Amino acid sequence: MTTEPEVSPPAAPRRAPREASARFRAPTHVHNVIERRRVLADLRRSEPRRLTVIHAPAGYGKSTLAVQWLAILQDGGAQVAWLGLHGDDNDPHWFLAHLLEAVRRALPSAAEAIGDLAALIEQNAEDMQGYTLSALLEVIGDVDGRFVIAFDDWHLVDDSEARRALVHLLDFAPPNLAVVLTSRRRPQLPLSRLRVRGHLVEIDADLLRFDLDETREFLVELNGLRLDGDDVARLSAGTDGWVAALQLASLSLRDSADPATLIRGFSGRHHSVGEYLAENVLDALPADVLDFLLATSVCDRLCGDLAGVLAGRGDGQAMLEELESRDLFLRPLDTEREWFRYHHLFADYLRRRLDRDHPDRVVALHSRASAWFAEQALVPEAVAHALSGGDVRRATDLVEQHAMPLVEHSRMVSLLGLLGRLPCTAADDRPRLLMAVAWANCLLQRSAAAQASLDALRPALSAAGASEEMRSEADVVQACIDVYGDRTDRAERLVEHSLRCARSYRPWVVAVAANIQSFCDIHAMRFARAREWQCWAVPFHERTTGPFSGVYGRCFAGIAALSQLDIPEAQAQLEGAVVLARRSAGRRSHAAQLAGALLGELHYLRGEVAEAERLLDEGGELGAESGVVDFMIASFVLLARIRAGRGASDESAEVLVEGARVADRLGLTRLRAAVGAERVVQMLARGRIKEAHRVARDLPEGSSRHDGIGLRIDQFRTSSLAAVLSAQGEHDRAVALVEDLVAEATDNGQVRVAVELSIQLTGIEQRAARYLAAERTLAGVLDRIVAAGVPQLVHEGGPDVRAVLARIVGRRREGDVDDSLPPAEELGALLANAPPPIGRASAGDLNGRELEVVRMLDVGRSNQQIARALGVTVNTVKWHLKNIFSKLDVANRAEAASVARRGGLLI
DSSP: OOOOOOOOOOSSOOOOOSSOOGGGSOOOOOSSOOOOHHHHHHHHHHOSOSEEEEEOSTTSOHHHHHHHHHHHHHHTTOEEEEEEOOGGGGSHHHHHHHHHHHHHHHOGGGHHHHHHHHHHHHHHHHHHHHHHHHHHHHHHHTSSSOEEEEEEOGGGOOOHHHHHHHHHHHHTOOTTEEEEEEESSOOSSOHHHHHHTTOEEEEOHHHHSOOHHHHHIIIIIITOOOOOHHHHHHHHHHHTTOHHHHHHHHHHHHTOSOHHHHHHTOOSOHHHHHHHHHHHHHHTSOHHHHHHHHHHTTSSSBOHHHHHHHHTOSOHHHHHHHHHHTTOSEEESSTTSOOEEEOHHHHHHHHHHHHHHOHHHHHHHHHHHHHHHHHTTOHHHHHHHHHHTTOHHHHHHHHHHHHHHHHHTTOHHHHHHHHHHSOTTTTTTOHHHHHHHHHHHHHTTOHHHHHHHHHHHHHHHHHTTOOHHHHHHHHHHHHHHHHHTTOOTTHHHHHHHHHHTTTTSOHHHHHHHHHHHHHHHHTTTOHHHHHHHHHHHHHHHHHOSSSHHHHHHHHHHHHHHHHTTOHHHHHHHHHHHHHHHHHHHOTTSHHHHHHHHHHHHHHHHTTOHHHHHHHHHHHHHTOSOOSSHHHHHIIIIIHHHHHHHTTOHHHHHHHHHHHHHHHHHHTOHHHHHHHHHHHHHHHHHTTOHHHHHHHHHTSOOOTTTOSHHHHHHHHHHHHHHHHHHHHTTOHHHHHHHHHHHHHHHHHTTOHHHHHHHHHHHHHHHHHTTOHHHHHHHHHHHHHHHHHHTOTHHHHTTHHHHHHHHHHHHHHHHHTOSOTTSOOHHHHHHHHHTSOOSSOHHHHTTSOHHHHHHHHHHHTTOOHHHHHHHHTSOHHHHHHHHHHHHHHHHHHOHHHHHHHHHHTTOOO
C-alpha cells in the first residue's frame, strides 16, 4: 500500500493563481473535441429563444456543446457570462453572489453597479433577492446587443430559492437576455410554459448521442485510431453514442494489441463501460502518475501549487500539464492554464478508487486541501474540505476565526451560510462564534434569531469563564436588539460598562455602544449630549472595518441636529453618512439607503421636494422596514406625505398601509402612531372627518412607557385628535390641546417638534377666527424657520397658515409688527416659494381669472380688495368663488371648503 509522502511546511504562505474562482470561465477545449455541427445547426434554426436547456446523463458532452454554442453567439456579437455551479450554490445567498460575479466579469463597464448589488445581498439576502435580480436585469437590459448567462451543471442546485431566482430571471428577462443551462437531469423549471410561449429550446440525450459519422470522426480522424467500418459501427452501438465512453475507449484502444476483442467486450451499459475502460486506462499508467491522480482527485479544481501540496511533490504544475498532454480527462479552466479540473466521470472514479485502495489517505488529503485554501483566505472551500475529512473541529475553528471579520466587513449572510454547513451543535461551546452569530442576526435585524443566539451565548459565557469584556459585548448586542425594537428602558445601562472601558475594548464594540447611547439620548431629549457622544466616538468608528457603526453614528448625529433645526450640522452629518455608506458598502446598500432616507427628510424640510422623493424612493426600492424607527418614519410617512402633496393619493395610501403592516409585524408602536397621524392629516384634507376621527381615536398611547419615545407617541395621538376637533368646529378644545403640546415640547427642548406644533396651532387659531392669536403664534417661530431655511414647515400648514403669514408680511412691510421678526423680503420669500394653492389634480379645472382670485385669497386679500384689483364688483367676485367651489368640490373638498370660508361663502 502506498504511504502518504511527507510534505515540509512552506517557507512562506503560498499564493493562489489569479482568478482563483475558475467557475466563472467556460472550460477551454482545444483537442479531442469535435464540432457538434448537427446539433448546432438545430440551435441556429431555433434562435432566438430565451432559454436553452441541454440535459442528459453524465458524459454526453453537454458542457462541450454549450461552449461551442456560446462561441457562435459571441462571434455574432453576444456577451457571455459563465457560471459553473457547485454544491454551495444551494444556498440562495451564494447562488446570487456567484451570479452577480459572473455577470460582473462579463460586463466590466457595469462593475460598480453590480458590486453595489453584491454588497447589498451580504447585508440581507432574504429580503433583497427580488430587488437584486430586478436591478441586475436592468443592468443587462442596458447592454447593447445580446447578453447570455450560461449555467453549467444545474443539477447540483436543489434549493427552491435558487430555482425561484432563475425563474425570476426568465420571467422578467429583457429582450436581449438569453439563458443557456446544462444539467444531468431535466430541470425543475416551468419548461411547459416557456415552450408554449416559444421561449424554450431543449436538447436531450437522444440529440447529444454521437451518430455513426460523428463516432467515426472522433475515433479515426480526431484520435487517429486505425479502425475499420465494422469496428466503428460496433463501438458506436456498444456505447450507444455515449461520448464519455467513446473518449475512454480512445485511450484504451490507442495501445491495445487486439482492438477488435476489446470492442467486442463492451457490455453497452454506461456504468460498467466507464469502469472497465477506466481500469484499462489507469492500470497502464506509471505508479507516480496514478498516485498523483488519486491524491489530487479530492479537489473540484486544481492549480499547480495545490496539486503539489496534495501529492507531496514540487512539480505540481508540470504534472498537470503532462496529464493534459496525455488526454487524461483534465480540462483547463482558463486560457493561462493555471486552473484545471478533471472530467467529472473520471474524478468520480478516482475518488471511488481512492476510498477503496487507500482509505487511510482521504482524511489527510482533505486536511491538506483545507489548509491550502485557508492560506488563500478561501474560507468556504477550506471549511468544505475540513468537513469532508470529518474534522468538524477544524471547520468550526475556521468559521470562528473569520466570523467577526465577516461581520465587520458587512458579510453577515456569508457568516450565517458558513455556520449552516456545520453540525447544529458545533458552536454551542464557542462563545466567540455565538457572539458573532448574534451580531450577524442583530445587524440583519432578525430580532428573534438574534435573541435566540444571545440566549444561547449566556450559558456558554458562564461555562467558559468568559472575560468581563465578552460579557459587556453581549450586553451591547442585547442593547442593539432593544434599539431596533424601539426600546430604551435598559439600553443605557447595558452599554455603560463598554463605554467606561473604551480604551481596552475592541473599537467595534465601543463604536456600537456609543451609537446606542446617542439613540437613548435623542429619545431622552438630550440632543446636545447625543451629538457629543458621536464626536467622542469618531476615533472608534475610524478603527472599525465595516460601514455600519460609522454610518449609524453620523445618522444619529444628524437626527439630533434635525431635532434642533441645526440644518448645517444635519447636512454635514447626513451627507457624510451617505458618502461613507456608498464608499464602504455600495450605492444600493442598506446603509446608503438608510442614510439617504434621512438626507431626503432634510431636503424636504428645505423645500427641495423632488430631491427628497428621489432619495426616499431609492430606500423604498429595498424595503423600508430596516434600521431604527426614525429611518422608517422618514421612509414611510414622509414619502406618503410627498406623494399625497403631488396628487398621487393612491400611491400615498399604499405606502401608509405598508408602514402600518410593518409596524404591526415588528411591534413598533411609535411607527404605528406616526403612520396613523399621517393618515388623519390626509383624511381631513379630503373631508373624511368621521374616518379621521376613528383613526385618531385608535392611535396608541405612550404614557405607560415613561420615556421620550412614549412622549412622542402621545404627541402624535394628541395632535391628531386636535386636528379632528378643529375640523369638527371644536376649535377651543383643539387650541387647548395643541397649546399644551407646544409648551411641553418647548420645555423638553424639542425645537423641531415645537415649531411643527406651533404651525398646527396657527392653522387652528386662524380657522377659529382668532386672527391676532394666530399671528402671534406664527410670529413666535418664524425667526427659527427663516434662520434654519426650512420653509416646508410653513407650507405644511396649508392655506390657513399662508393667510396668516401674508398678513404678517403686510404688517412687517408697514412696520406694524415687532422688528425682531425677519425682514419682510425673507418672509415674503416663504410665500413666493409656496406650492400652488390648488393641487395638480384640480388646478387644471380653473380658468385664469379663478386662479387669480384664489391666489389673492391666499395672501389675505378681502373680497372688496379683490374686486378693486380686478375692476369688478364684489358680487362678481362671489360669483367667481361659487364657480371655484363647485369645480373643486369633487376633486379637493378640503381646498374647496377653505376657498369658500376665505371668500365668506355659506357652504
